[in-house]
Amino acid sequence: MGNAAHKNYDVVIIGGAIYGSSVAWWLTQMQGFDGRILVVERDPTYEFASTSHTNSCIRQQFSNRLNIQISRFGAEFIKGFRGFMGDDPEVPELVLQSYGYLYLADTPEFAQTLRESQAIQAAEGAHTRHMTPAEIAAEYPFYQLDDVLAANHNLVDEGYFDGGTMFDWFKRMARRNGVEYIHDEVTGMTLNAAGTGVDSVTLKSGDTISCGSVVNASGPRAVATAQMAGIDLPVRPRKRYTFIFDAANPLDRDLPLTIDPSGVHMRSEGKYYLAGCPPDEDPDVAPDDFGFDHSLWQEKVWPIIATRVPAFEQVKVINEWVGHYAYNTFDQNAVIGRHTKVSNFVFANGFSGHGLQQSPAMGRGIAEQIAHGEYRSLDLAPFGYDRIENQQKFMEKAVI
Known part of the structure; x- marks a missing residue:
């Protein structure tokens, strides 16, 4: 396990697979944001990550307009991948079959x-x-x-694309743009006295890292990460x-x-x-x-x-x-954005099989929320945690 270079970060991302790396890369694209970013990944081989077991497909066929808009941007991102990555000639072109x-x-x-x-x-x-x-x-x-x-x-x-390559370049370009990745595991969180924010995360290696925001990008382990902040998450x-x-x-x-x-x-x-x-x-x-x-x-x-x-x-x-x-388990759709009470705890969770295809738009939106305090491209507020508290399901009929 490697030690973090610093004791405090503006953003600590828990999980470095497709969502951790998408959010990390998008944060480096946010104008005016120059915060220090740490990605903590428990298994840098990603052998058991959902990202590694994906079937790498994208579809426009949803019943909810917002999900369709997310996929429309996903297709645009895949087809223009090298351009989004700064026209770097090393970056491969992605093909959408x-x-x-x-x-x-x-x-x-x-x-x-x-x-x-x-x-x-x-x-x-x-x-x-x-x-x-x-x-x-x-x-x-x-x-x-x-x-x-x-x-x-x-x-x-609508069809197949090489999701593994997209993930690889999210990760590579995030690192190239200054994001720090470490092999470690978050085992606990310390909240402030009012319980309205996470002050620091504790790592398995024994380090304590102060954080401005913490992003739950833990995939199927998301519930355990949320519980560290006293949050119940139905994923x-x-x-x-x-x-x-x-x-x-x-x-x-x-x-x-x-x-x-x-x-x-x-x-x-x-x-x-x-x-x-x-x-x-x-x-x-x-x-x-x-x-x-x-x-x-x-x-x-x-x-x-x-x-x-x-x-x-x-x-x-x-x-x-x-x-x-x-x-x-609540409504088979993503939970993203800030928690209603623990305001610097940010969700990137519960994609229920839509995760890879939605990662360009959702990663961008989460980064906008962190960097600017608001969604600027697509209004992703309907995916907020408040709907779980209010028992208002996000309606999507086309779930596979």
């Missing part, structure tokens, strides 16, 4: 929800189409659609399974990221295919529990994908892993 998400509806109610969501997405500039089964079959003849009534699909700014680790498989009879075109009504999703992955799902029983788990349910493929995933795409009758799993969603 827009094969799109295809939501399949098997009930009149879900078909109506898709129709309403498509209208909202179109009003925000997204290119989502509402499709009939005949239209789906004409473009993707490999699906079995007997139970399908309608679908939504979008071939613009829990939940397992999500991913399978990479080879097909004996590969499809003759890209497989969109298909969301089956069962909740299983699948898509092209280079010359292979990817499928994933939550388990049928979806309990909270320990943040270090990566035990794998090997029955899930045989009993749930494979029967569903082989029914939906008969060409997938003959497939072979070549890789599989389990990662964690930082799952907001």
Whole structure:
């Protein structure tokens, strides 16, 4: 473990994966902000971080306008990545492979929800189409659609990108711009006498670091970090399974990221295919529990994908892993910004599977809040902690 270079920092960020590094980098882009920034990361290999287990996709297909606006900026950021990184020739161009998400509806109610969501997405500039089964079959003849009534699909700014490279450059450029990263772990916090602010954090190495603001970017460990400040946060680790498989009879075109009504999703992955799902029983788990349910493929995933795409009758799993969603049990959407009482405690939590794709806009917003005391690009106030206290859910129908 390395010691911090100083005893006090303007911003201490707990967790250095996609959110810790996005917020850190964005802070270095805030005009007039020249504060000292420390990122504390417990595992600099990031082997078990949610960022390392992501499927690296982005979609415009949300039902809430703000989530759509966040994704619109995410796509702009990905496509203009080198420019955002100062046109540094070392920075790679990121490619957004827009094969799109295809939501399949098997009930009149879900078909109506898709129709309403498509209208909202179109009003925000997204290119989502509402499709009939005949239209789906004409473009993707490999699906079995007997139970399908309608679908939504979008071939613009929706699909796969290299999230690992985006994370790597957030981290590299943050460091290059003066952000300090240390291998250590925050084990406690000291609040002021009134309980309205965090004065300092205590590290596993024994150091005590004074802080102007502290950012909870702890992913699935966010609840433990919040508890150190006496804050209750409804974010829990939940397992999500991913399978990479080879097909004996590969499809003759890209497989969109298909969301089956069962909740299983699948898509092209280079010359292979990817499928994933939550388990049928979806309990909270320990943040270090990566035990794998090997029955899930045989009993749930494979029967569903082989029914939906008969060409997938003959497939072979070549890789599989389990990662964690930082799952907001309250409303499955992010919690960001300052706490209502502990005013220098800043959330970057609970993304419930949307985290990587939302990290450009959310990281920028959190940095604006810290540097300027307000959101200046997108008004992200609806994601504030106050909605949890007031029991007012952020409404989003399109949660995978």
